[in-house]
Amino acid sequence: MKVNRKRLEDSILELGRIGETPRGGLTRLALTDDDKRARDQMVRWMRTAGLRVSVDQMGNIFGERPGAEPLPPVIVGSHVDSVPTGGKYDGQLGVLCGLEAIRALDDARTRTRHPVTLAIFTNEEGARFQPAMIASGVLAGKIALEDAYNARDRDGVRLGDELERIGYLGAEPCVARPFRAYLELHIEQGPALEEEGLSVGIVDGIVAISWSRLTIHGVQDHAGPTPMRIRHDALVAAADVVTGVRRLAREIGGDLVTTVGNLTAHPNIVNAIPGRVTLSIDMRDPRGETLDRALPMLDRLVEDACAREGVTYELDHYWRVPYTAFAPDVVAAVERAAKGAGTRHRHILSGAGHDAQYMAAIGPAGMIFVPSRDGRSHCEEEFTAMDDIEHGANTLLGAVLELAGRA
Ligand SMILES: [Zn+2]
Numbered sequence: 001m002k003v004n005r006k007r008l009e010d011s012i013l014e015l016g017r018i019g020e021t022p023r024g025g026l027t028r029l030a031l032t033d034d035d036k037r038a039r040d041q042m043v044r045w046m047r048t049a050g051l052r053v054s055v056d057q058m059g060n061i062f063g064e065r066p067g068a069e070p071l072p073p074v075i076v077g078s079h080v081d082s083v084p085t086g087g088k089y090d091g092q093l094g095v096l097c098g099l100e101a102i103r104a105l106d107d108a109r110t111r112t113r114h115p116v117t118l119a120i121f122t123n124e125e126g127a128r129f130q131p132a133m134i135a136s137g138v139l140a141g142k143i144a145l146e147d148a149y150n151a152r153d154r155d156g157v158r159l160g161d162e163l164e165r166i167g168y169l170g171a172e173p174c175v176a177r178p179f180r181a182y183l184e185l186h187i188e189q190g191p192a193l194e195e196e197g198l199s200v201g202i203v204d205g206i207v208a209i210s211w212s213r214l215t216i217h218g219v220q221d222h223a224g225p226t227p228m229r230i231r232h233d234a235l236v237a238a239a240d241v242v243t244g245v246r247r248l249a250r251e252i253g254g255d256l257v258t259t260v261g262n263l264t265a266h267p268n269i270v271n272a273i274p275g276r277v278t279l280s281i282d283m284r285d286p287r288g289e290t291l292d293r294a295l296p297m298l299d300r301l302v303e304d305a306c307a308r309e310g311v312t313y314e315l316d317h318y319w320r321v322p323y324t325a326f327a328p329d330v331v332a333a334v335e336r337a338a339k340g341a342g343t344r345h346r347h348i349l350s351g352a353g354h355d356a357q358y359m360a361a362i363g364p365a366g367m368i369f370v371p372s373r374d375g376r377s378h379c380e381e382e383f384t385a386m387d388d389i390e391h392g393a394n395t396l397l398g399a400v401l402e403l404a405g406r407a
Contacts, residue, residue: 003393008100016088025380030081030123031162055170058135059122067115068407072178077119083127087382097393112404140358182359185368191375199391201348201369211319212281220275235274240305327364337398343391
């Protein structure tokens with residue numbers, strides 16, 4: 001059994017026109033009018049495919065293809081929201097390959113024992129409402145529904161109000177229900193598959209993540225009359241920390257990646273010595289032990305940098321996510337499907353979070369990666385070749401068929 005490449009490509013092009021940017025990317029922030037249009041399009045396609053569509057209290061959309069037996073469903077899904085000036089592949093590809101797998105089952109008149117359900121999760125990106133993956137987080141019981149409703153965007157608009165405004169505040173409770181497997185096809189967002197000439201990544205898990213927040217208190221003073229010898233410059237200490245965080249990844253080596261992605265200097269004007277700086281530190285590694293080693297090293301390098309500049313600081317390691325291991329039987333089904341589809345593939349880890357992470361907390365989950373050109377994503381240049389998409393979709397179809405079982 002194979003997917004219909006032409007039909008899949010047409011769907012990708014058509015959905016990609018909703019929120020398209022002049023340079024061929026996508027701006028479709030969660031719960032905006034364009035997000036509503038994309039959802040409406042998906043619901044039309046789901047109904048045309050004969051799926052029973054329901055919407056839950058978080059606006060997550062489910063379309064069920066009945067199974068022959070009263071068993072928990074195999075869920076395939078991803079998201080249709082994007083980051084600003086993002087690409088047309090992140091999220092949409094998982095949803096559309098899932099839809100295509102269901103259409104292919106219909107073409108072959110194949111009944112499965114378990115139902116097959118297509119899922120579209122609300123606000124995966126976290127570009128408009130924080131945190132990211134908020135709706136699968138509520139589903140998994142990790143985020144309270146009221147907290148999610150009260151998340152506000154930059155303009156102070158409530159998530160709950162926007163769900164209602166676009167007509168996707170559903171009645172179904174957003175709670176965990178048993179499922180046979182959750183499968184998410186997604187772009188790799190890194191360079192590994194392309195560099196090795198492979199079409200499919202069998203994802204074993206998602207790396208462990210640690211987030212820290214550092215506030216440095218220096219002495220704000222005039223940039224002119226203050227001699228260099230008496231300065232306590234918070235930004236100079238911060239610069240020392242930024243290069244130290246990079247050095248830390250080199251020293252520990254392996255797969256550890258470290259990033260200072262956010263930095264705010266105060267008062268941030270040309271003629272004052274910065275009196276206060278806040279910055280973020282993001283560290284990721286497949287092994288939690290590596291982060292256990294890195295954190296005390298981070299403590300020490302911050303202490304040293306601040307001592308050198310004679311400034312004080314607060315360092316808070318406020319968020320930690322352990323390594324998410326995907327279910328061995330789901331990973332094995334994906335591997336057999338990748339072989340069966342004749343793809344060039346290998347095992348891989350995800351360096352980014354996905355809805356699959358929360359789904360893995362409440363049931364057996366797995367992911368399939370397809371290559372990202374030049375490893376790039378969250379940008380208008382994001383691209384995956386149709387040959388690779390077809391291999392990925394056939395792998396997804398094979399895994400769904402195995403996990404849902406022929407009736
Ligand atoms: Zn995504």
